[in-house]
Structures are given as C-alpha cells and as structure tokens.
Amino acid sequence: MPRRIAIQRSVMAADEKIAEKIRKDLSKRGVLMLNLIGSPGSGKTSLLEWTLKDTLFRSVVLEGDVATSRDAERIARTGTPVVQINTRGGCHLEANLVEKALEGLEMDGVDVVFVENVGNLVCPAEFDLGEDHKVALCSVPEGPDKPLKYPHLFMRAEAVLLTKVDLLELLGFDRDLFWKDVKELNPRAERLEVSALRGDGMSDWVSLVQSWVRAKRP
Amino acid sequence: MPRRIAIQRSVMAADEKIAEKIRKDLSKRGVLMLNLIGSPGSGKTSLLEWTLKDTLFRSVVLEGDVATSRDAERIARTGTPVVQINTRGGCHLEANLVEKALEGLEMDGVDVVFVENVGNLVCPAEFDLGEDHKVALCSVPEGPDKPLKYPHLFMRAEAVLLTKVDLLELLGFDRDLFWKDVKELNPRAERLEVSALRGDGMSDWVSLVQSWVRAKRP
Numbered sequence: 001m002p003r004r005i006a007i008q009r010s011v012m013a014a015d016e017k018i019a020e021k022i023r024k025d026l027s028k029r030g031v032l033m034l035n036l037i038g039s040p041g042s043g044k045t046s047l048l049e050w051t052l053k054d055t056l057f058r059s060v061v062l063e064g065d066v067a068t069s070r071d072a073e074r075i076a077r078t079g080t081p082v083v084q085i086n087t088r089g090g091c092h093l094e095a096n097l098v099e100k101a102l103e104g105l106e107m108d109g110v111d112v113v114f115v116e117n118v119g120n121l122v123c124p125a126e127f128d129l130g131e132d133h134k135v136a137l138c139s140v141p142e143g144p145d146k147p148l149k150y151p152h153l154f155m156r157a158e159a160v161l162l163t164k165v166d167l168l169e170l171l172g173f174d175r176d177l178f179w180k181d182v183k184e185l186n187p188r189a190e191r192l193e194v195s196a197l198r199g200d201g202m203s204d205w206v207s208l209v210q211s212w213v214r215a216k217r218p
Numbered sequence: 219m220p221r222r223i224a225i226q227r228s229v230m231a232a233d234e235k236i237a238e239k240i241r242k243d244l245s246k247r248g249v250l251m252l253n254l255i256g257s258p259g260s261g262k263t264s265l266l267e268w269t270l271k272d273t274l275f276r277s278v279v280l281e282g283d284v285a286t287s288r289d290a291e292r293i294a295r296t297g298t299p300v301v302q303i304n305t306r307g308g309c310h311l312e313a314n315l316v317e318k319a320l321e322g323l324e325m326d327g328v329d330v331v332f333v334e335n336v337g338n339l340v341c342p343a344e345f346d347l348g349e350d351h352k353v354a355l356c357s358v359p360e361g362p363d364k365p366l367k368y369p370h371l372f373m374r375a376e377a378v379l380l381t382k383v384d385l386l387e388l389l390g391f392d393r394d395l396f397w398k399d400v401k402e403l404n405p406r407a408e409r410l411e412v413s414a415l416r417g418d419g420m421s422d423w424v425s426l427v428q429s430w431v432r433a434k435r436p
Contacts, residue, residue, distance in 0.1 A: 039257045039258045039259065039337070039339075039360075040257045040339050040360050040361075040364050040367070040368060041257065041357075041359060041360025041361045041364060065367055066340060066367060066368050066369070066370070067366065067367060067368070067369050068363075068366050068367050070363055070366070070367065071367075089340075089344075089370060090340075091309060091338070091340035091341045118340065119257070119339065119340075119367070119368070120309070120338055120339070120340055120341075121257075121258050121337065121338070122284060122307075122308075122309035122336065122337075122338055122341075123309045123338075123340075123341065126307075139259075139359065141259060141357065141359035141360075141382065141385075142257075142258050142259025142359075143258075143259045145286075145288055146258050146259060148285065148286050148288070149258070149283055149284060149285060149286050149288065149289075149337070150258060150284050150285070150337070151284070151285050152284070152307060164359065167359075170388070
C-alpha cells in the first residue's frame with residue numbers, strides 16, 4: 001500500500017511543521033513542554049496530581065482523551081489551568097490539536113506545559129507535539145516484558161518512570177528484567193521508580209522536572 | 219484533511235473484504251474466531267493460557283505484537299499451535315495479516331481461532347479481522363473509569379472481562395461504577411470477572427466459549 005504511506009507521510013510532515021512552531025514559540029518564552037505517554041491506567045493523571053503540588057514552577061495541563069473530561073476534572077481540582085482535548089476515537093494527540101488547546105490558555109508566567117497523551121503505549125510515540133521531552137510511564141501491574149514488546153516509546157523517552165511500585169513485591173514484578181530491557185533500548189534515559197499511593201520517588205521526579213525547567217529559562 | 223480520510227477508508231474497505239472472506243471460510247468449516255482486545259498487561263495471554271487447558275475444543279492461536287515473540291512462546295508451551303504476527307510498530311492487527319497467518323496453520327479438526335490483538339484499548343476496536351466476536355479485557359489496576367474513556371471497544375464487544383479481580387479489594391476498585399458504565403455502553407454484552415492467578419470465573423469463561431463453539435458447528 002505505498003500510496004497510503006505517501007499520503008500519511010505528507011500529513012505527518014504538515015503536523016511536524018506545527019510541532020516545530022510550538023517548540024520555537026514556547027522556547028522563546030522559556031517554557032518547558034513534556035509529553036506524558038503510557039497505557040490506560042498507567043498512572044499519568046495521578047503523577048500529575050502529585051507534580052502539581054510543587055510550587056517552584058507554574059504549570060498548565062493539556063489532557064488528551066478519546067472521550068470524557070474526567071481527567072481534566074481531576075486536574076482542575078488541583079487549581080491548575082487545564083484544557084481537555086477529546087480525540088473522538090483518535091488514538092493519539094497531534095500537534096494541531098495541541099496548538100489549538102494552547103491558544104485557550106494564559107501563558108504569562110507559566111514554566112511548564114504538561115501534555116497527558118491518550119492512554120496508549122504504541123501510537124503516541126510516533127507523533128511530535130512540539131515537546132521538549134517525552135516521558136514514558138509503565139506500571140508494575142502491566143508486567144516487566146512491556147519495554148521490549150512496545151520498544152518505540154522507550155527508545156524515544158527522555159525519562160522512563162516505573163509507576164505503582166507499591167505493588168512490586170505483591171505482584172512479584174521482575175524489576176531487574178524491566179530495567180535491563182529499558183537500558184538496552186535507551187541507555188541515556190533517566191530511570192525513576194514512583195508510587196502515587198505512597199509518594200515513593202516523587203521528590204526525585206519533581207527535581208528532574210525542576211532541572212528541565214531551569215535549563216529552559218532564558 | 220478530507221483526502222487522507224478518503225484514502226484510509228478505501229484501504230479499510232479492501233481489508234474489510236478480506237475480513238469477510240476469512241469469516242465465510244471459517245464459518246464453512248464451522249470454526250469460531252475470537253478477537254481478544256485490551257491494554258498492554260490486561261491479561262490477554264494469561265487468559266489464553268487458562269483457556270487452552272480446556273480439552274473440549276481444539277484451538278489455534280494468532281499472537282499479535284508490535285515486537286518480540288514472547289507471547290507466542292508462552293502459548294507454545296501449552297502445546298497449542300501458534301503463529302506470531304509482528305506488526306513492526308503497527309498499533310493493531312489487520313485482516314490481511316490474519317489471512318497470511320492462517321495459511322500457515324493446519325485447520326483440520328480445529329474449533330476455535332483465538333486472535334490476541336496488539337495491547338491497545340483504542341485502535342484494534344476499529345478493525346474487523348473476520349472474527350465472530352470481539353472480547354474486551356480490562357484489568358482492575360487500570361481503574362474503573364476506562365469504559366467511558368475508551369468507549370468504542372466496550373460498545374462493540376460481545377463479552378467484557380474484568381481481569382485480575384484478585385486485586386479488587388486491595389486497590390479499592392469501584393466495581394459498581396465499572397459495570398454500570400459497561401451496561402450503559404453495551405447492555406447486551408456478556409459480563410465476566412476473572413483472575414488468572416486464582417482461577418476465579420475461568421469456568422464461566424470457558425463455558426461461554428464452549429457455547430459459542432457449539433453455535434458454530436454445522
């Protein structure tokens with residue numbers, strides 16, 4: 001089906017131009033953008049709820065979902081400005097959707113744009129939204145074999161977070177196998193273990209975001 | 219982007235013809251085909267390992283994965299004929315891949331073709347593989363809000379399985395909310411709760427498959 005591939009490439013190229021524009025505009029303002037990617041239920045929204053407690057940086061959030069505004073409602077409760085993007089069946093966010101969502105937000109004084117992508121370990125990894133870094137989340141209940149089975153995200157992520165580590169022992173999760181595979185796919189990625197239930201690793205994660213924020217400031 | 223949509227529709231139409239051909243060919247032989255769909259780590263392979271212990275029907279398995287043959291190796295250990303389909307980045311199986319995989323299998327005496335789709339709650343719901351029924355899996359650790367957030371699969375499934383119910387109490391999973399949303403989306407779907415760890419619900423699930431097998435026999 002070469003024709004289909006050609007058409008898809010041209011559409012992706014148009015979207016990549018929008019992504020570059022977003023990255024340039026945000027960089028001029030010294031704003032960091034992070035693209036959070038993981039399976040449904042991997043803990044993306046819970047990670048954000050923790051992160052937004054930090055007051056050393058000011059955040060806005062874009063919530064990507066196939067349907068409903070449940071995640072945006074959770075974020076709104078933290079007091080952080082949030083825009084819900086519904087893809088209406090679409091399996092990933094694209095830069096044109098992010099561009100429209102950013103237009104609705106007051107960006108003065110903002111340090112970080114957190115984008116929570118659609119829950120999906122496959123498709124979102126392929127689409128540049130104009131972010132500085134992709135952050136991959138994989139939860140303990142998903143099992144330690146996921147990096148090799150879904151390699152593209154793990155190869156492209158600046159940081160890999162193993163989430164729900166409060167379940168490590170109960171589920172007999174093979175943490176050595178998980179991190180060995182991550183290192184093989186992407187030796188330079190930051191590697192963190194977190195639990196939104198107990199708070200494990202959250203200060204390390206927030207420190208990492210702070211270091212990225214500082215690096216973006218003019 | 220109307221042009222892109224038009225092209226994608228024509229490709230999907232070609233694939234739908236292949237799906238119809240698969241369904242017709244298997245029906246002539248009295249063979250049932252089930253398309254198992256759920257997030258990464260929702261327990262699709264573990265469900266199959268249990269199911270294949272049943273000796274009242276003869277099965278073959280098609281394993282869909284972005285990469286690796288780990289799941290096919292697990293299935294092969296049960297003694298069931300299995301073909302691994304690697305999508306090399308693709309986020310779902312398509313009928314043309316299923317057609318090719320079926321060519322490599324001896325089908326005499328087979329009652330059921332189990333297709334384990336790529337771990338993804340979004341895209342696989344859109345593609346007809348020639349199956350008799352889609353079976354949706356959602357695991358307790360994913361959280362009870364998933365049906366409304368990813369409605370398309372739950373609307374199209376003939377059966378919805380809540381998996382890993384051994385974790386219900388520990389994780390404080392709101393089972394009433396989950397099933398209320400499933401019923402609203404799809405009142406006629408069979409609803410089952412299973413645990414591959416403890417065996418809960420497995421005999422009900424196997425009975426359901428047996429009833430489908432009997433309905434297909436000439």
